Amino acid sequence: MKLPSNRFRRGRVPLLPIALVGLGLIAASCAPPVNIAAVPQAVNGCDAPTEDELVPEAPMLPGRNCLVCHSPDGQASRRVWTAAGTVYANADDKCNQGLAGVKVEIADATRKILITLTTNRSGNFFTSEPIDFRGVIARVSKDGKFKEMQGAMINAYCPECHYPGGIAPGRIFLN
Numbered sequence: 001m002k003l004p005s006n007r008f009r010r011g012r013v014p015l016l017p018i019a020l021v022g023l024g025l026i027a028a029s030c031a032p033p034v035n036i037a038a039v040p041q042a043v044n045g046c047d048a049p050t051e052d053e054l055v056p057e058a059p060m061l062p063g064r065n066c067l068v069c070h071s072p073d074g075q076a077s078r079r080v081w082t083a084a085g086t087v088y089a090n091a092d093d094k095c096n097q098g099l100a101g102v103k104v105e106i107a108d109a110t111r112k113i114l115i116t117l118t119t120n121r122s123g124n125f126f127t128s129e130p131i132d133f134r135g136v137i138a139r140v141s142k143d144g145k146f147k148e149m150q151g152a153m154i155n156a157y158c159p160e161c162h163y164p165g166g167i168a169p170g171r172i173f174l175n
Helices: 015-029
Strands: 083-088 103-107 113-118 124-127 137-142 145-148
Touching: 083 103, 113 124
Parallel strands: none
Antiparallel strands: 083 124, 103 113, 103 137, 137 145
């Protein structure tokens, strides 16, 4: 009886197909570099970002106006958000001091929850889910603390209003 060739014996795996798949995944995850200087309206009074904050991943650029870039015509147009922002523990926290693990709920005028998000390690939350923005409110909660917007809004581009000097009373915060 003839044994099968080495490449099909038990315990041996052909490496070339695995390597090609791995390289394909790496190439697909690469994104163009972030150029925050090209979009000054995204800065929102924040200090210059760290190198880590410029990596195009979920914890990037806390406190900045996400939707300036994450829009159909923005430099991050491959990931368009319908709602996004950063939550902080305190009103005067710096941009890079966002609060992780905060529940963010966007609800309609009757307080029916449309979507629930959770902030990541940078305090950022975001979604690309379609949301009907007629009279929505937002609320945030963590560890028994809870805050809800008093008035309805027409979008969930939170950093557009929530920043020091913005038309909302500063950052989104829990304390």
